Amino acid sequence: MTDNLEELKYPIGRYERPGHYTAELKQEWMNVLEALPKWMDVCIENLDEVQLKTPYRPGGWTVIQVVHHVADSHMNAYVRLKLALTEHDPIIKPYKEALWAQLPDANELPVNISITLLHAMHRRWVHALRCMTPEDWERPYFHPDMERNVPIWEMTAMYAWHSRHHMEHIRQLRERMSW
Numbered sequence: 690m691t692d693n694l695e696e697l698k699y700p701i702g703r704y705e706r707p708g709h710y711t712a713e714l715k716q717e718w719m720n721v722l723e724a725l726p727k728w729m730d731v732c733i734e735n736l737d738e739v740q741l742k743t744p745y746r747p748g749g750w751t752v753i754q755v756v757h758h759v760a761d762s763h764m765n766a767y768v769r770l771k772l773a774l775t776e777h778d779p780i781i782k783p784y785k786e787a788l789w790a791q792l793p794d795a796n797e798l799p800v801n802i803s804i805t806l807l808h809a810m811h812r813r814w815v816h817a818l819r820c821m822t823p824e825d826w827e828r829p830y831f832h833p834d835m836e837r838n839v840p841i842w843e844m845t846a847m848y849a850w851h852s853r854h855h856m857e858h859i860r861q862l863r864e865r866m867s868w
């Protein structure tokens with residue numbers, strides 16, 4: 690992979706698992722999750738049909754697929770959070786995100802449908818997070834592909850990264866294309 694492709698694929702860098710968390714970091718991650726739906730509104734503002742069907746990089750997802758993918762991914766994340774909060778080390782279900790992104794609901798429907806979904810779901814997600822006790826942040830789920838427990842604080846860091854990661858795909862595409 691060329692450096693250029695790496696930069697297009699990972700505009701804010703690859704996800705790095707944080708070694709620890711603080712009250713400030715938790716606030717920062719929750720603030721990102723809270724802001725994401727509004728960021729998505731801004732990201733797609735005034736894009737026409739052709740622009741929405743443009744891949745964010747050569748061979749990559751279209752803007753439409755990126756937005757629907759964020760909804761797919763964060764629906765799974767929300768369910769994982771609820772499982773971790775209510776069960777003991779629940780085994781979560783990985784899913785094939787590339788195949789999900791090819792299904793008709795993830796590349797034919799208007800993007801605002803998924804953004805509306807994100808607005809509603811992130812309200813619930815962030816509310817659940819903000820109401821958690823300090824002990825809750827340590828509750829894990831077991832990820833079969835990673836073959837280890839992932840505590841809620843770490844998944845929250847990961848999805849804050851994921852939110853910014855995909856938002857930047859669209860923002861930087863617009864910047865490059867002067868849209």
Ligand code: NI
Nearest residue numbers: 758762851855
């Ligand atoms: Ni993703």
